[in-house]
Amino acid sequence: AAHQRGLLLRAQVSTTDAAAVAAAPAKKEKISKKHDEGVVTNKYRPKEPYVGKCLLNTKITADDAPGETWHMVFSTEGEIPYREGQSIGVIADGVDKNGKPHKLRLYSIASSALGDFGDSKTVSLCVKRLVYTNDQGEIVKGVCSNFLCDLKPGSDVKITGPVGKEMLMPKDPNANIIMLATGTGIAPFRSFLWKMFFEKYDDYKFNGLAWLFLGVPTSSSLLYKEEFDKMKAKAPENFRVDYAVSREQTNAQGEKMYIQTRMAEYKEELWELLKKDNTYVYMCGLKGMEKGIDDIMVSLAAKDGIDWADYKKQLKKGEQWNVEVY
Amino acid sequence: LSYEETLRLSTDSGGGGGGGGEFALPDLGLGGVLDFVAQNPLVAAAGVAAVALPLVLAQVLGGASKPYGVVSAAAAYRALVEEPGAQLVDIRPPGDARQSGAPDLREAKKKAAAVPYDGEDKNGFLKKLSLRFKDPENTTLVILDKFDGNSELVAELVTANGYKAAFAVKDGAEGRRGWLSSSLPWTAPKKGFSLSDLIGDGTDGLPVTLGLAAATGLGILAYTEIETVLQFLGSAAIVQLVASKLIYAEDRKRTLKQIDDFFNKKVAPKELVDEIKEISQALLPSTGTKSQPAITEAAPATAEAAPAAATATAAPPAAPVEETSTEAAPAEPTPLSPYTNYPDLKPPSSPSPLAPAEATKNESESESAATESAPAVNSAPVAEAAPEAAPPAAPRPLSPYPNYPDLKPPSSPSPSAP
Structure with a gap:
């Protein structure tokens, strides 16, 4: 009966919300809970990309980390008016083996709308250099990621976008925001967190709970860890961060610590949060992670007699479950 | 239980809900609540307590037929604390706050926006207001005057101009039943220059x-x-x-x-x-x-050092560096190296450098565009890096701006219009 009450409470609250909205005149269309008014998409298209300059490109993983991840900043002169959670496209210089220009690749933006320099004139990315061995045993380098990781300050870079509305932040400054990231999937959340904890706005002061789960292979690749430490120090009441370092940590049963393993340690708390209608979950990273997270949610929901698939659908409809995987 | 009884229950359990009953009842569609209450009176008590406040607020803030009105200071304060979208606008002339102080909204984790209203420049007032509140459609304004001379007028003005709703505080800041006499949180005026x-x-x-x-x-x-x-x-x-x-x-x-x-x-x-x-x-x-x-003295010794550093690293943007240093020399505290946030004042070398031909091409291009990109590159001043470049053997940082005390480059605290 507990969950029924939870659901019923939610229904009640939304009734009052609806009443408040209905009372305000001339407000008919569905109102998004996300910060999406005036959001710009596809200002620059692949045919006529914006040409920005690389201002800075720095490796942010230790030398012994598996793979390299780079943080880079491009100038936009304010021409790419993106929001936290959006992505941009990048077209690598050069041509493919058929002599055609390279295809566009999308990257989640790692900086807040103000940019790393706070002047709304830059955009930052967090890119892992993709190197893998194919079926023939040849070493293959990802075209765009290697182009980006090799960029020198001063070089040009072709940018399209901004794109995407799925990962926009909630409007509610008192929301619970659960962020689930693996590897460079941290990008949109760095963007969120800078806005929440490193910047000041007259009309936005985050006072909810931001809870970040970050999964990485080794502690030498805990992207932006110092920044998150700083945020934690600044706003201990409003920010939680839990890391899952799969090759170095295990749970009590000796299983490797993946992001869902870490989340399982807080499952009761997470489930309670998920029952609130001001809780928003955002997920970004490798495709595989969604399955792993679904698995633990299924068992959590089942305890309350709820079918997770149905419940997730409901959350998605309410814009409370947001996924961007690649 | 009748409709009215449910409502009374709400206001009672809400702890003296502040005159919610005085307001015209909107059609809240409470059928679901009523059924539930009828079936589970015990559980409902808790449930109703949880929704009581929002309910009352919905009446205060959204229930009236017109989206503006007058509320008591206490109701206004509660709305500011409870409603994320409610904001206080202090329209008193600037001198008043200095003399008698201003509302203290720390409990609500908000700040009163001081936007004086002189009754003349309505457009100027609205413009100033729009700078403070970026999302008028979802913002309910609580208007505070010294008494309530202008506040209801302003409430009407702002709702006519796109704000979700607005309420004038009855008797304003200093009136008989106003903010101060209701003993609501108040910040005493500052003594001189703080x-x-x-x-x-x-x-x-x-x-x-x-x-x-x-x-x-x-x-x-x-x-x-x-x-x-x-x-x-x-x-x-x-x-x-x-x-x-x-x-x-x-x-x-x-x-x-x-x-x-x-x-x-x-x-x-x-x-x-x-x-x-x-x-x-x-x-x-x-x-x-x-x-x-x-x-x-506008950049003395460091002026030499930075180009030297840049040439030493043989990095492409040597040209931009020189250009900005000469150009901006009179006013700047000379950020002469674009890479001051790296411990060794240069970017880490990439594993596969550009081919020479491409590199020169980049260089000539970057020269022409140097002025536009230079400020951002240079925004890290030398003063910062110079003392901190010393400790070399630290473990590699996992964030891009390890040398800034805030782990982020200087940024303006408020968004600058693009």
């Missing part, structure tokens, strides 16, 4: 902020305006302190006024002198003697 106000929370990034100001061209303005202060105090620390406040246009006038007041009235000089000393001690070691001459 230094802590100036310091704010920007202390960490002060030298850095100054660099940014200079880099973005605001520097010239800031410097001319604070020149007198500089002469007066002769302390680089204070210059940085004040500049951090001055570069933000909104604060500038007020700060200057405060400084003026301070020097004219000479309020509490001894205490202040002590505070200033403390600040100097806190700031000077980190910026060192290097940054001080850089400010007053």
Whole structure:
């Protein structure tokens, strides 16, 4: 009966919300809970990309980390008016083996709308250099990621976008925001967190709970860890961060610590949060992670007699479950 | 249970819900609630308590037929605390707040927006308001006047201009049943010129902020305006302190006024002198003697070092570096190296460098565009990196800006219009 009450409470609250909205005149269309008014998409298209300059490109993983991840900043002169959670496209210089220009690749933006320099004139990315061995045993380098990781300050870079509305932040400054990231999937959340904890706005002061789960292979690749430490120090009441370092940590049963393993340690708390209608979950990273997270949610929901698939659908409809995987 | 009874239950369990019943009832569609209440009276008590406040607020804020009106100070305060979208606008003339103080919204974790309304320049007023509140459709304004002379008018004005709703505070700040007489939280007026106000929370990034100001061209303005202060105090620390406040246009006038007041009235000089000393001690070691001459003499010694560093690394943007250093020399505290946030003042070398032909192409291109990209590259001032470049053997940082005290480059605290 507990969950029924939870659901019923939610229904009640939304009734009052609806009443408040209905009372305000001339407000008919569905109102998004996300910060999406005036959001710009596809200002620059692949045919006529914006040409920005690389201002800075720095490796942010230790030398012994598996793979390299780079943080880079491009100038936009304010021409790419993106929001936290959006992505941009990048077209690598050069041509493919058929002599055609390279295809566009999308990257989640790692900086807040103000940019790393706070002047709304830059955009930052967090890119892992993709190197893998194919079926023939040849070493293959990802075209765009290697182009980006090799960029020198001063070089040009072709940018399209901004794109995407799925990962926009909630409007509610008192929301619970659960962020689930693996590897460079941290990008949109760095963007969120800078806005929440490193910047000041007259009309936005985050006072909810931001809870970040970050999964990485080794502690030498805990992207932006110092920044998150700083945020934690600044706003201990409003920010939680839990890391899952799969090759170095295990749970009590000796299983490797993946992001869902870490989340399982807080499952009761997470489930309670998920029952609130001001809780928003955002997920970004490798495709595989969604399955792993679904698995633990299924068992959590089942305890309350709820079918997770149905419940997730409901959350998605309410814009409370947001996924961007690649 | 009837509709009215449910409502009464809500207001009762809401702890004396503040006159919610006086309002015309909107059609809330409470069928679901009623059924539930009828079936589970015990559980409902808790449930109703949880929804009681929102319910009352919905009546206060959204229930009336017109989206503006008058509310008691207590109801207004509760709305500000409970409703994320509710904001207080203080329309009293600027002098009033200085004389009698201002509402204290710390419980609501909000700040009153002081936007004086003189009854004449309505458009100017709305414009100032729009700078403060970016999402009018979802913002309910609570209007506070000294009494309630203008507030209802303003409430009507703002709802006619796109705000979700607005409410005038009955009897305003100082009226018979107003904010003060209702014993709501209030901040007493500041005595003279408060230094802590100036310091704010920007202390960490002060030298850095100054660099940014200079880099973005605001520097010239800031410097001319604070020149007198500089002469007066002769302390680089204070210059940085004040500049951090001055570069933000909104604060500038007020700060200057405060400084003026301070020097004219000479309020509490001894205490202040002590505070200033403390600040100097806190700031000077980190910026060192290097940054001080850089400010007053416009970039001496470091001017040579940075190009040298750039050539040593043979990095492509050597050209932009030279260009900005000559161009911006008069006003800037000289961020001469674009890579001051790296421990060794150069970017880490990439594994596969560009082919020579491509590199030269890049260089000539970057020369033409150097001026536009240079400020951002250079926004890290030398003062910051110079003392911190020393410890070399630290483990590799996992964030891109390890050398800034805030782990982020100086950034303006409020968004600048693109």
